[in-house]
Amino acid sequence: xxxxxxxxxxxxxxxxxxxxxxxxxxxxxxxxxxxxxxxxxxxxxxxxxxxxxxxxxxxxxxxxxxxxxxxxxxxxxxxxxxxxxxxxxxxxxxxxxxxxxxxxxxxxxxxxxxxxxxxxxxxxxxxxxxxxxxxxxxxxxxxxxxxxxxxxxxxxxxxxxxxxxxxxxxxxxxxx
Amino acid sequence: xxxxxxxxxxxxxxxxxxxxxxxxxxxxxxxxxxxxxxxxxxxxxxxxxxxxxxxxxxxxxxxxxxxxxxxxxxxxxxxxxxxxxxxxxxxxxxxxxxxxxxxxxxxxxxxxxxxxxxxxxx
Numbered sequence: 270x271x272x273x274x275x276x277x278x279x280x281x282x283x284x285x286x287x288x289x290x291x292x293x294x295x296x297x298x299x300x301x302x303x304x305x306x307x308x309x310x311x312x313x314x315x316x317x318x319x320x321x322x323x324x325x326x327x328x329x330x331x332x333x334x335x336x337x338x339x340x341x342x343x344x345x346x347x348x349x350x351x352x353x354x355x356x357x358x359x360x361x362x363x364x365x366x367x368x369x370x371x372x373x374x375x376x377x378x379x380x381x382x383x384x385x386x387x388x389x390x391x392x393x394x395x396x397x398x399x400x401x402x403x404x405x406x407x408x409x410x411x412x413x414x415x416x417x418x419x420x421x422x423x424x425x426x427x428x429x430x431x432x433x434x435x436x437x438x439x440x441x442x443x444x445x
Numbered sequence: 446x447x448x449x450x451x452x453x454x455x456x457x458x459x460x461x462x463x464x465x466x467x468x469x470x471x472x473x474x475x476x477x478x479x480x481x482x483x484x485x486x487x488x489x490x491x492x493x494x495x496x497x498x499x500x501x502x503x504x505x506x507x508x509x510x511x512x513x514x515x516x517x518x519x520x521x522x523x524x525x526x527x528x529x530x531x532x533x534x535x536x537x538x539x540x541x542x543x544x545x546x547x548x549x550x551x552x553x554x555x556x557x558x559x560x561x562x563x564x565x566x567x
Contacts, residue, residue, distance in 0.1 A: 307539055314528065314543045318550050325516045333510065421553070 309362065312434055315427060316359040319420070323412045324352030340401045347387060347398070347411040351424075354380050358431070370442045373435055381428035388416035388425065446505070446562045447496055454489045455555050461486050462548035469541030475532035483532075483544045486551055487525040493555070494518060509561035517561070521554045
């Protein structure tokens, strides 16, 4: 984070009051460079929570149900995939540099594709994604089922916000 | 789990979340109010941990998976610490919003923990 580009580069994307508070609050150049993440930190904490949530839940389901219940395998595998995507996206949002910026675009695009595809399929053919009815945990389906209804629809809103944020930071990377 | 304690926990976490969200959106940096509210949520979670340890010993056992319950509880306990440390390191309005996100996520997680403890059919 310390090697993040200078805050000036993203000037067009910064609300005036945020720029003013950032300028007023600069203690050291180091702190100033860190502050360039700004509102993105809110995005990052939401991604981090989803990453931890989806991964630990998939891990628990894998350990508890994967072997015994063949019908649970697809939902568990999809939950695991979404968990990994959220982990990589979180890291890519935090890490500086052009390469990570690209990784962030790829993972967040995949995430949007995933939530739209799985969300639609889970409504059209619920039986495939529902998992065994006697396993309420897995029967909830994956993080992406019904566009993330089990996670307050955050999974379908988040990639859009992520893309908007990445777009607002484009100037950093085309100039770099 | 103890029902009234769970209700208090969810209410406090949600209230702390809304408070921090409002403060953050009005540009207030993390301070005694937002950090104190988050600390209160953390203390309630530690109380919940105590309850979760003692409850099965006195005949109040979870109907769902205790392992899954603890995964939620441990992550919930870590969230205010991570958000709080971040708020101390980067003292701007967005850190207040980060505290809000952590508190709101905890409110949802405690609801989920309550479901695991009380109404699982598995």
